[in-house]
Amino acid sequence: MKKYITDFTIVGKQVFSETYFSLTLKHPDRLPEIAAGQFVEVEVPGNKQVMLRRPISIHDVDVENNTLSLLVQVVGKGTRTLSMMSVGDKLNLVYPLGHGFSIEGNKVLLVGGGAGIAPLLHLSKCFASKGIRPTVLLGGRTEAMIPVRKEFEPYGDTFFATEDGSLGEKGMVTQHSKFTTDYDHIYTCGPTPMMKAVARHAMANNIECEVSLENMMACGIGACLCCVVDSDEGHKCVCKEGPVFNINKLKNWTK
Amino acid sequence: MLQTKIHNLILKNPVMTASGTFGYGEEFADFIDLNRLGGIVVKGTTGERRQGNAYPRMAETPSGMLNAVGLQNVGVETFCNEVYHRIKDLDTNIIVNVSGSSIEEYCKTAAMIDALEKIPAIELNISCPNVKKGGMGFGTNPDMAAQVVREVRKIYHKTLIVKLTPNVTSVVDIAKAVEDAGADSVSLINTLLGMAIDVEKQRPYLSTVTGGLSGPAVKPVAVRMVWQVAHAVNIPVIGLGGIASAADALEFLMAGAKAIQVGTANFIDPAITVKIIDGLEDYCNRHGIKDINEIIGII
Structure with a gap:
């Protein structure tokens, strides 16, 4: 799945509590296909303490309106800065990243x-x-x-x-x-x-x-090798080979 | 206008990528035309496959980050048999960063890479702070640095770049020692040894306690060291450390670097390298510079 760097515009914001908020982001043109379980790397504007992008999972996708939404929990400087963004502001995303859920089964x-x-x-x-x-x-x-x-x-x-x-x-x-x-x-x-x-x-x-999984990561595209998890084939990047894993592939997960 | 030279390597522009921050290039192919780069230095490669250090391996720090990846890589055989064939036809200089725990391991890896037609150079990593054996150990002592370079020089016939650590009393002494031992070029700086503590959890952020600091925080240290080394050796210097813009790259060029590498900035903007190339071109146009070499080492 091809990855992009794109400036989105915030077209909706909902504040649920001090801890949770959501942002609806509009693509300038046509939103590409996004699998459930994929994530974005968001550039956090206007806070010099935050250099790296923040990985945030994609909550919802609306192909008709070319929007995606992020449900965010405030956990640190990056997410706190994002919580102060307003409708009309731009956010730069690297997306869609990682492998999503398999979407199989009947029950x-x-x-x-x-x-x-x-x-x-x-x-x-x-x-x-x-x-x-x-x-x-x-x-x-x-x-x-x-x-x-x-x-x-x-x-x-x-x-x-x-x-x-x-x-x-x-x-x-x-x-x-x-x-x-x-x-x-x-x-x-x-x-x-x-x-x-x-x-x-x-x-x-x-x-x-x-x-x-949501390990700490820098790049989100499998280059920095920071976000690894132990798998049956050694260290795997959560950002690239995950974030979704079948439990049979992970070590020490079912004991 | 931007063409530059490192020993026998012709770079279409001075912008390369730093090892360990750009994978094998493929990870960035969706974002940029890899053929625009002056060079790609691929992930540090060792004699055997390595798993690297335990998670957690990174922490964000003011204007930078610490990492403790520990040379996780597929090993030289898989590189030669698989990865090489996927990337060898790119129209740029593909340089393999060679790491090891012993002189024998460095030599084994270098010899195998020497046999690959489309790899014109290696970057000998005697400066990784995140491995228990070898790595930075070779790069902090002039005699040991010279010894590993001398042995690799005997079996490696193309352009030999040696990557230096800043975690030394005198980087100039190490640079001179590897020049005398036969290095064709030096690249600097690798990461600065650092540490950060999570005070809420009362434990270090990294599984290895200490790790390598990179990003804009290290840039002034890197510019200073490049300037010192460029004035002390006769081989070309490649500068890196916190470069995130064309202006940053120009600082290194003016300090004496013939080429530069972009590292941590790739994590923040996967298209940053081409923006830096465009920015250098724009700078030359604005300042009436016909050849980028006119400004190299002017300080």
Whole structure:
């Protein structure tokens, strides 16, 4: 898939909380094809403390309007600076990067935690376009940590788990009543301990499982070799060979 | 107008890419026409395949970054049998950065690269700070630096560039030693040894604790060292360290570098190299410079 460097214009911004916001970015011309699970490297303007681009997964794609959207969690200087951007501002992206989800299976579960919800919206749309309605299970510590909910409903049966019980069932996603063996494929993105628990469940029950990783990276295109993960074939770049991996390819993920 | 020469290498312009920041060039083919580059220095290559260091391998620091990749690469055999055939027909100088843990390993790799018709030069990396054995160890002592260069010189017949580390008391002494040992050119600087600590987690950012600092933060150090070395040796100097614009490149050229390499800036803008080439051309036009060599070493 060809990669591009393009100046996008911010045409929409939603602030969900102090921690979460989303930006809708319009391509100056025609948006190329983007797979669910791919990401962008965003140049962070106007902050001299932030030199490197920030890798952010693609939340949604609207081919009719030539827009893509990013759901961002404020975690440091880069994302804080991005949170202060406004509609009309330009953002330079290197995109679309990495390998996305495989989009296979008939009985499909998507499990998202925190900012890991982001790529699952585009993914659930991709399943819907194949006539498959996935079960979507989203988790967070509190209701506020699950910023995007109703957007999933047209494409999947959506359920929630919060640690304080403020939304959906109380507890972890892996304790949820929909977290069963009733699936042939599970796709997950979120905090590593959550994904590892999901991976163990999938492995134990012979369910195909793909996880989306977010290691620290510089280039995003497989040049700097900073973002490696241990795989069955040695170190692999999360940016190029991932960010989505089948758990069978990863070392120490299902023990 | 921009043509320059490093020993027997004719560069269509002085802009090369720095090893370890540009993969094998292929990673950047979507963004730029690779044939526009003066040269591509590909990933550091060792006698055997290497996995490199454990994650995490990078940390962003003010105007720079630390890395501790540790020479992860496919090894010289896979390079010769696979990678070489994918990139050999590019219309630019493809230079292989050669690394090792022992003189034998340097010589083995250099000899295999010598046999590749379309590789006109190697860059001998005696300056990697991120490997336990060899690497920078060879580049911090003039006698050891000279010894490895002398041995590689015996078996390597094309242009031999030696990449120097800034982590020394006198970079001039090392440069003179490798010149006397038969180097055709020196490139400098490799990364500065650095360290950063995550105070919330109370541990270093890098799995290796220390790593190599690169990016704009190191540029003034690099310009100073290039200027010192260019005045002390008779072989051509290739300058690198934090170059992110044509103006940065011009600083190195004026300080005495015959060519420059762009490193960390490739991570931020994958098309930066061609912008620098265009910027150099524009500078020459604005200043009525007919040949870029007119300004090389004017300081």
